[in-house]
Amino acid sequence: MPSPEGAPLPFTLQPLAQFSPASNSRTWLTAPHPRLPIVATASSDKTVRIYSLTSFKLLNTVSGGHKRSIRTCAWKPGLKGESVLATGSFDASAGIWRRWDDNAGINDDNGEPLDFTSSGKRNDDSEDDDEDDEWRFAVILDGHESEVKSVAWSAGGQYLATCSRDKSVWIWEEMEDDNFETIAVLQEHEGDVKSVAWHPQEDLLASSSYDDTIRLYKEDMDDWTCIAILNGHDATVWTVDFEPADVSSLTAEDGDPTKSAWLVEKVKAGPRLISCSDDLTVRVWRRRPKEKTDPNPGQSRMPSIIKTGSIEEDWYEEARLPQHHERAVYSVSWSKATGRVVTTGSDGKIVVYAEQWRKPSAEKPQDVNMDSDNPHIADTEWAVIAEIEGGHDEYEINHATWCRRRDKGKRSEDEEVVITTGDQGDVKAWTLEN
Amino acid sequence: MDPDIQNANPTILNASDLPSRRSDFLVKKRADSGTGLFDGLVPSYSYWNDPFEPAVSSDSEDDDTAEVIDEQEVFDLISTISDPEHPLSLGSLAVVNLPDIHIKHPTSPRSPISTVLVEITPTITHCSLATVIGLGVRVRLEQSLPPRFRVDVRIKEGTHSSAESVNKQLGDKERVAAALENGTLMGVLRKMLSTCE
Numbered sequence: 001m002p003s004p005e006g007a008p009l010p011f012t013l014q015p016l017a018q019f020s021p022a023s024n025s026r027t028w029l030t031a032p033h034p035r036l037p038i039v040a041t042a043s044s045d046k047t048v049r050i051y052s053l054t055s056f057k058l059l060n061t062v063s064g065g066h067k068r069s070i071r072t073c074a075w076k077p078g079l080k081g082e083s084v085l086a087t088g089s090f091d092a093s094a095g096i097w098r099r100w101d102d103n104a105g106i107n108d109d110n111g112e113p114l115d116f117t118s119s120g121k122r123n124d125d126s127e128d129d130d131e132d133d134e135w136r137f138a139v140i141l142d143g144h145e146s147e148v149k150s151v152a153w154s155a156g157g158q159y160l161a162t163c164s165r166d167k168s169v170w171i172w173e174e175m176e177d178d179n180f181e182t183i184a185v186l187q188e189h190e191g192d193v194k195s196v197a198w199h200p201q202e203d204l205l206a207s208s209s210y211d212d213t214i215r216l217y218k219e220d221m222d223d224w225t226c227i228a229i230l231n232g233h234d235a236t237v238w239t240v241d242f243e244p245a246d247v248s249s250l251t252a253e254d255g256d257p258t259k260s261a262w263l264v265e266k267v268k269a270g271p272r273l274i275s276c277s278d279d280l281t282v283r284v285w286r287r288r289p290k291e292k293t294d295p296n297p298g299q300s301r302m303p304s305i306i307k308t309g310s311i312e313e314d315w316y317e318e319a320r321l322p323q324h325h326e327r328a329v330y331s332v333s334w335s336k337a338t339g340r341v342v343t344t345g346s347d348g349k350i351v352v353y354a355e356q357w358r359k360p361s362a363e364k365p366q367d368v369n370m371d372s373d374n375p376h377i378a379d380t381e382w383a384v385i386a387e388i389e390g391g392h393d394e395y396e397i398n399h400a401t402w403c404r405r406r407d408k409g410k411r412s413e414d415e416e417v418v419i420t421t422g423d424q425g426d427v428k429a430w431t432l433e434n
Numbered sequence: 435m436d437p438d439i440q441n442a443n444p445t446i447l448n449a450s451d452l453p454s455r456r457s458d459f460l461v462k463k464r465a466d467s468g469t470g471l472f473d474g475l476v477p478s479y480s481y482w483n484d485p486f487e488p489a490v491s492s493d494s495e496d497d498d499t500a501e502v503i504d505e506q507e508v509f510d511l512i513s514t515i516s517d518p519e520h521p522l523s524l525g526s527l528a529v530v531n532l533p534d535i536h537i538k539h540p541t542s543p544r545s546p547i548s549t550v551l552v553e554i555t556p557t558i559t560h561c562s563l564a565t566v567i568g569l570g571v572r573v574r575l576e577q578s579l580p581p582r583f584r585v586d587v588r589i590k591e592g593t594h595s596s597a598e599s600v601n602k603q604l605g606d607k608e609r610v611a612a613a614l615e616n617g618t619l620m621g622v623l624r625k626m627l628s629t630c631e
Contacts, residue, residue, distance in 0.1 A: 394546040394582035
């Protein structure tokens with residue numbers, strides 16, 4: 001498929017499947033299960049729809065817990081034998097749902113179709129066999145004053161963050177079974193908080209807002225506190241997502257020392273953050289590593305602007321992705337497998353980007369705060385590698401995410417699909433073809 | 435007089451003065467004020483006699499692809515919305531005006547998306563109902579136009595003291611969606627839209 005400039009793109013997005021049956025009303029977001037071949041779709045019909053990634057069929061409709069649209073949902077990571085789903089609703093509450101996993105669900109990698117209608121093994125014995133009742137609405141988390149927009153579990157599953165139009169971010173911790181305690185109420189933003197995301201390795205939380213900023217939080221002496229404000233977007237920041245740990249599409253196999261230096265710097269900074277906005281831009285943010293006691297101060301290029309002992313962090317805009325969207329960019333997702341990024345939004349486009357080494361001859365863009373005018377460190381740039389218009393026909397697309405491919409057609413264990421969720425209730429899976 | 439009414443004596447236009455496809459008023463208006471992107475392409479003769487212009491009739495709604503939606507049609511959809519505090523239409527209060535409606539057609543042959551921009555003129559510069567009026571216009575158009583249309587409703591520049599914040603709210607899909615689940619607000623909107631056919 002040609003790009004708008006006419007040069008052919010290296011990949012195309014091909015429709016793999018549409019999950020069926022689709023919801024009859026707007027769907028907001030689809031969350032792939034961290035372990036099982038299923039996804040959960042948050043729908044404005046007050047339900048969460050659980051679809052199979054092997055058959056693309058609806059397995060369960062989870063309902064009864066929320067009084068208004070379910071805006072968002074997230075699977076708790078790191079569990080075995082049980083699945084826990086957090087939901088956030090326009091009814092100002094968050095919900096925790098539980099379900100014991102079937103054996104069939106655990107042995108998912110043999111490609112056998114799942115049978116979620118069988119009752120499976122349970123630790124408790126009092127549940128009836130109604131399939132929808134397998135999902136227990138375990139806890140309702142009350143506290144927000146208006147619509148909950150986003151929920152996110154920390155990497156280890158210890159903390160749950162929720163955010164709302166009431167401008168606050170709440171952090172919850174499960175003390176014992178189904179007993180969640182509020183451990184922080186962060187009221188830093190001046191507008192609706194649109195999304196929350198956790199760092200993949202640290203207890204570092206990011207939130208993005210209607211006030212056009214991104215804020216980062218960490219725990220400091222038992223108190224959660226704002227440690228950085230990321231200014232730059234000119235409009236609502238719809239979604240933030242961290243770069244997965246231990247993923248890099250870039251290597252220095254050719255022995256180029258400047259590339260090795262870039263990789264070393266990247267490890268020092270840690271996973272980056274990506275954000276998408278109503279201002280049509282998608283931006284990558286990087287942490288400036290704190291200066292440690294350096295035995296070789298002459299080799300450090302980082303200015304020592306952060307006072308020792310401060311928990312504050314310095315993040316800067318490292319790059320802007322090529323601007324291909326013509327209307328608000330609602331969703332951005334960073335692939336764990338390939339380091340690629342997918343975005344989607346109001347214009348109905350799905351765009352896939354890859355980071356690559358900047359060719360020495362290429363001009364650096366002037367408008368980006370590159371922290372790498374050091375000739376000993378290589379540069380990277382982001383390129384669009386695939387794009388499709390009208391991914392959900394003429395409807396807006398609210399969410400796009402990477403997800404391991406689990407159907408029989410998969411070509412390798414780590415092959416991924418893109419899952420998109422649209423205004424008409426449709427959820428679609430896409431493959432990248434070259 | 436109700437003390438809560440913000441603008442007790444609004445200027446009211448005669449229904450016969452409002453733009454319509456059949457009136458000469460429209461032609462004059464279009465000729466001197468430029469209503470849209472394609473005005474330069476529209477010959478100045480009476481184009482509604484153009485045999486290639488598709489007839490505007492109720493059954494044309496069934497056929498999105500053949501249907502040409504222009505600024506006048508958008509105006510007709512929203513001018514009959516009632517003002518939330520007067521028993522008058524947004525058209526007669528000049529809150530919505532034909533020259534302030536702009537349709538943008540797809541930017542590339544592969545894009546299915548068109549946009550409608552409606553700039554509304556609140557009756558007074560500090561009218562706190564501007565957001566509700568804008569929401570009514572957005573909801574009316576989203577319910578009436580084919581889904582390929584993206585609807586942008588903004589306050590006309592210089593006509594409201596907090597236009598920026600109203601514009602931001604009206605442009606926020608999530609806020610609009612949540613507002614439509616708010617029973618009180620929906621009651622107000624239903625009343626405003628009840629005068630639309």
